[in-house]
Amino acid sequence: MTRAKGTLPDADTISPDEKKELVYDVFQNISDTYDKANDVISFGMHRLWKGAMIKDIVSHQPHDILDVASGTGDIALWIAEKNPQAHIVGSDLSENMLAVAEKRRQELGLKNVSFSCQNAMQLSFEDNSFDCVVVSFGLRNMPNYRQVVSEMIRVLRPGGHFYCIDSSWPTNPIIKPFFGLYFSHIMPFLGNLVAKAPEEYRWLNESTKAFLTKDALAAMMKECGLKDVAYKSHMFGGAATHHGVKA
Numbered sequence: 001m002t003r004a005k006g007t008l009p010d011a012d013t014i015s016p017d018e019k020k021e022l023v024y025d026v027f028q029n030i031s032d033t034y035d036k037a038n039d040v041i042s043f044g045m046h047r048l049w050k051g052a053m054i055k056d057i058v059s060h061q062p063h064d065i066l067d068v069a070s071g072t073g074d075i076a077l078w079i080a081e082k083n084p085q086a087h088i089v090g091s092d093l094s095e096n097m098l099a100v101a102e103k104r105r106q107e108l109g110l111k112n113v114s115f116s117c118q119n120a121m122q123l124s125f126e127d128n129s130f131d132c133v134v135v136s137f138g139l140r141n142m143p144n145y146r147q148v149v150s151e152m153i154r155v156l157r158p159g160g161h162f163y164c165i166d167s168s169w170p171t172n173p174i175i176k177p178f179f180g181l182y183f184s185h186i187m188p189f190l191g192n193l194v195a196k197a198p199e200e201y202r203w204l205n206e207s208t209k210a211f212l213t214k215d216a217l218a219a220m221m222k223e224c225g226l227k228d229v230a231y232k233s234h235m236f237g238g239a240a241t242h243h244g245v246k247a
Contacts, residue, residue: 016143023141024093026200027071031096033196034072041190049234050075050136053165053241058083060161062131066091068120068152069138073101073113080113089125091118120148125155132156134163140211149224153246162226162244164217167208170237179238183208214240 014022030037038046057065057079063086067076070090080088090113092098098115105113118124120135120142133152142148149164156162170176183205212220214231217240221229226244233240 019141019143020093022203026203027092027094028096030200031072031094031100034097034100035074037190041187045235046137046239049165049239049241050078053134053136053163054078054082056243057132057134057161057163060132062086062161064130065089065132065134066123066125066130066152066155068118068123068133068135068148069093069141070101070115071097071136071138073098073104073115075134075136076101076113076115077104077108077110080110081108084112086112088113089130090115091120091123093117093119121151123151123155127154128157129155130157130160132161132163134165136165137167139164139217140166140207145212145217146220146224149220153225156246158246160246162221162246163241164221164243165241166211166217166239167204168211168214168233168237168240169209171213172237175236179236214242217242 027034054075061083065079065086065088067079067088067090070076070092071094073090076088076090079086090098090101092101092115095117098117101115105115116124120138121144133156135148135152139145139148152162170179184202187205188199188202214233214237218229218231221242221244225247227247229242229244231240231242
């Protein structure tokens, strides 16, 4: 999709097809600087949240794991290192992001992880194929949240674990204005400083504002077939890790 500078659409009004094309375009453009920018804009905190999630994942000793919206593969590769007996598949729509992930896999010499170019709304895997499915900072970018959650649960085995970590808009009336300032102004500035991509990082603000609340996501997970659903907030509610088990 060709998009003129400064013409980023509003996430509340964008159509599903437009959102799919826009997200593809965004991540194709920032693949080389994505990891560095994540460290800068989250002050490195995303690594702590992901590390805690991965520790919990590994504690269940899953054998087959799917990392949806794998991007540059940080979650998939991290799990592969921590759980060498498991087989991990990282899926993503962006070929450029997956190219970075594959390069990292080769540099690390990991044999128990592979990457697949997939549309998260129509996964090619058979029903009940994985013991664990995870999506990290990717669900809010999807054209249809419920369809992606349903697809992830479809390929999850009964008793398997579902994890989602993503940005969210704080509800605290004192904290909320500061997050608004950071996401709408400071984060695009840092995105431009690190990745020369202010519009792409402004989209991350738009997608977060339009995303489900933490309680709404938990409710959707239950409606789609998960039990024992719970979540943990991070950074005053600016992100959260959701977890559930397939009934």
